[in-house]
Amino acid sequence: MNDVKQTIAFRLGTLGAVMQDRFASKIETYDLKPKHVGLMAALKGGTAAASQQDLAARLGVAPSLVVALADHLEHLGAVERVRDPGDRRRQTLTLTEHGAALLARCAAAAGELDDEITASLAASERTALRDTLGRLAAGVGLPS
Template sequence: MTTAPRIGSAFLLAQIGAHAASRFAERISELDLTPPQTGLLRAVAAEPGRSQQSLARHLGTPASRLVALVDGLAGRGLVERRRNPDDRRLHALHVTPAGKEMLDRIGGVAGEHEQDLLGALDPDERATLRELLSRVADDQGLTPGVHPGYRRL
C-alpha cells in the first residue's frame, strides 16, 4: 500500500493563502504597488498620525524597513511625514488626498480579487467561510488587518 497523503485543512489554508497573496500581488502591481506598501498605506489610513516606531511595532517589522517603504509612498505623494513640534524626533504619518484616491482604487482591486478567488462558492457559503476564518484568526491571536511577514516584492 502507498502512503495516503491526506491533505489537512492546515495545508489547504497555507496553500490557498499563498496563492491568494500571490494573485493579489499581481493585481496591485498594476497600481505600481507592492503588498507591503499597500498594507502600510492602509495602516496609516486606519490610524493617522502614528510614528514610524509605533507602526513598526504594530506591523511586526523592523523600523529600518519602514523607512524604505515610507520613502516609496512619500516620494509618490501618497503619504507625508509631519514633524511633531513638541518632540522633533517624531515623524507623524498621514495619508494625502492622492493617497486616499489610491486607497479607493486598492479597494476596487481587492473586491475583484475577492470575487475571483471565491468564485466557486455561493453567497451563503462565502458567509460561512468568512465566519469560520474570522473565528480561527481570532483564536490564533492574529492582529486584524496585519499580514504576518511582510516579505516579497
C-alpha cells in the same frame, strides 16, 4: 490518511501565498506591493497620527522596513511625513488624498480577487468565510 495538505494551517499557508501573488500582480500597475497597501490600510484605520515605530509594531515588521515603504509611498505622493512637534524624534505618517484614492483602488482590486476565487461558493459560505477569517486574524493579533 491524516494528510498535512488537508490541514487548515497548511491550506492557509499555501492559499495565502497564492493570494499575495495574485494581489501583487493586480496592484503592480500602481507601483505598489502588498506591504505598501498594508501600511496605507493601517494608516487609514489608525485614529491618531502614527509614528513609524507604531506602524512597524502593528505590521509586525522591522522599523527599517517601514522606512523603505514610507519612502516609496512618499515618493508616490500617497503619504506625508511630518515631524511630531511634541516629540521631534517622531515622524508621523498621514495618508494624502491621493493615497486614499490609491488605497480605494487596491480595495477594489482585492474585491475583484474575492469575487474570482469565491465564484464557486454560495453567498452564505462567502460571508461565513469572511467572518471566520476575521476572527482568526483577530485571534493571532492581526490589526483589523
